[in-house]
Amino acid sequence: MLGTIGLESTVDRADIVAWDDYAVIAADRDHPPTRHLHVGFVAPSREDVDRFWRAGVAAGYEDAGAAGERTIYRRGYYGAFLLDPDGNSVEAVHHDDTRRGGNIDHLWIGVRDLGAAEAFYKTISRHTGLRDGRRWKEGVQFLGAWASFSLVRDGRPPTQHLHIAFQASDCCTVDQFHAEAIAAGHRDNGGPGERPQYGEGYYAAFVLDPDGTNVESVRRASPERVSRNR
Secondary structure (H helix, E strand, C coil): CHHHHCCCCCEECCCEEEECCEEEECCECCECCCECEEEEEECCCHHHHHHHHHHHHHCCCEEEEEEEECCCCCCCCEEEEEECCCCCEEEEEECCCCCCCCCEEEEEEECCCHHHHHHHHHHHHHHHCCEEEEEECCEEEEECCCCEEEEECCCCCCCECEEEEEECCCHHHHHHHHHHHHHCCCEEEEEEEECHHHCCCCEEEEEECCCCCEEEEEECCCCCCCEEEC
């Protein structure tokens, strides 16, 4: 489906396929499939959004919303929605402030307790570059350099088994990210250190947010942000 909007894979192996800042990996007993995630991918034009939706329906993927304007989100917002084989909501979107330099426009992440989830991401915001975005009764948005993600409690099931990574400028930022999250009472999922299995110069730390999302701060030689979806 990503090929229909001009996105080509940058890694393609038996265990992982990636499109720069988005990756899917094989699930196993210890790492179940991601569920109940919404991810919106940048489409260069409205015609690309149309192509994405038509190709998906023709291939047998479940329609979750035909191509069209969605002014409820913002003026000029044009999107189309499908469900992937694991039931995640996948969107191609084009709007007036479409992201440049990356593939993901936004994520929507279902949470159990909106206040607790917001407090977690505010705790790490100083070390991840996150800024406050819009908020509404059922959700709160955080902004990155271009992409955004929203924590949502609107009746949808909580998102499960998601991994999000934030690029750090140096190892000290990784250390501080981990220390501050742990000091605030959040769960450790891997202390700061080298992870050579992921690449040369890969230095990272991992914590779990209140819903179990694996949140990573990483310093590496080729800066990029990756959302891994099993």
